[in-house]
Amino acid sequence: KTPRxxxxxxxxxxxxxxxxxxxxxxxxxxxxxxxRRLPGYEPIPFHASxxxxxKDFWRRxxxxxxxxxxxxxxSVIAKSDPRGVVLFAxxxxxxxKMHGEEAVQLAVEEICGRFNLFxxxxxxxxxTQRGLLVFAEGRFHQRARTWVRTFRQRGTxxxxxxxxxxxxxxxxxxxxxxxxxxxDYVAYSVFQHFEHGDDSLFEPIRRRFDKxxxxxxxxxxxxxxxx
Numbered sequence: 001k002t003p004r005x006x007x008x009x010x011x012x013x014x015x016x017x018x019x020x021x022x023x024x025x026x027x028x029x030x031x032x033x034x035x036r037r038l039p040g041y042e043p044i045p046f047h048a049s050x051x052x053x054x055k056d057f058w059r060r061x062x063x064x065x066x067x068x069x070x071x072x073x074x075s076v077i078a079k080s081d082p083r084g085v086v087l088f089a090x091x092x093x094x095x096x097k098m099h100g101e102e103a104v105q106l107a108v109e110e111i112c113g114r115f116n117l118f119x120x121x122x123x124x125x126x127x128t129q130r131g132l133l134v135f136a137e138g139r140f141h142q143r144a145r146t147w148v149r150t151f152r153q154r155g156t157x158x159x160x161x162x163x164x165x166x167x168x169x170x171x172x173x174x175x176x177x178x179x180x181x182x183x184d185y186v187a188y189s190v191f192q193h194f195e196h197g198d199d200s201l202f203e204p205i206r207r208r209f210d211k212x213x214x215x216x217x218x219x220x221x222x223x224x225x226x227x
Contacts, residue, residue, distance in 0.1 A: 022084035027178040029076045037069050045175040046073055048188035048201065070201065073185050078204045087209045088114055088218040089190045098224040104140050105147050110220050112151050113158025117217065118210050120163055133169035136180045141171040194221055 034044055038061065050058050051070050058066055077085065090107040092098060098106065112133070119131050133148060135141040145168050152161045174180040189201035210218030 022081060023179060026076060026080060026085070026182060030073065030178045030181065033069055033072050033076075037065055037072075046178070046181045046185070047174070048073070048185045052188075070185075071204075073182070074189070074201055074204045077182060077185065077208060080208075082208065085208065086118065086218065087186055087205060088118075089186055089209070089220075091190055091194045091221045093194075093221075093223045095224045098222075101140065101143065105143075106222065108144055108147050109151060109156045110158070110222070112148060112161060112164075113156035114210065114217055114220070116156075116161045116163050117158065121212070123163065130163055130165035132165050134177075134180065135169055135171045136174040136177075136183070137171050144169055144171075190219070 030046060031043070033046075034041065038044065044057060046069070048070055050056050051066050054061070054063065054066060077087070088111050090110040092103045092107050094100075094103055115131055115133075119129070122129065133144075135144050148164075148169050149167050152164065152167050155161065172180060174184060185201070186205065189205060192198040192200075193202035209216050
């Protein structure tokens with residue numbers, strides 16, 4: 001097995017489930033962080049990695065301010081209504097057998113299947129809302145449209161997809177969406193947790209991943225042999 005320090009980074013694909021009534025409050029909470037910490041600027045995208053490392057715009061922001069802001073973004077998730085914000089994430093460790101587009105497709109399949117099962121449980125509780133998928137625009141968001149349509153038609157490893165409102169997911173710029181920026185925080189925290197053993201961002205949101213009776217359904221970590 002390749003030593004940890006030399007292994008390629010895990011591929012993390014994520015989804016953050018947010019019920020419609022929570023979107024306004026979550027967006028306002030992030031806007032409040034900016035107005036309090038960095039007043040006078042146009043809306044600044046909150047992407048966890050550049051914030052923490054001081055890249056791009058964040059180079060001009062003191063390290064203490066940046067770290068405090070990242071922690072406050074996590075607090076927004078941790079303190080949100082647990083019925084309205086539920087987390088899902090899939091971390092796929094890359095290897096000779098699993099990498100590139102195939103790894104991303106597997107992560108999307110895991111998320112779709114787990115999200116569908118969550119919605120099915122909610123339906124049993126007389127909550128008949130259906131789900132929508134929104135992908136951040138990037139290298140794979142167009143391919144994701146085909147993958148999700150296929151999952152709807154043929155099912156996933158976890159089961160059939162019957163609780164989505166649309167066959168094709170939506171996409172949007174993460175720079176323009178506070179919800180996708182929160183999802184970015186989740187992905188980054190999961191990556192740091194599995195790849196580097198850094199739980200400083202992951203621990204505050206650990207309990208928000210989908211679970212029933214103490215069993216976590218909303219977080220999966222896949223490893224594949226390198227041989």
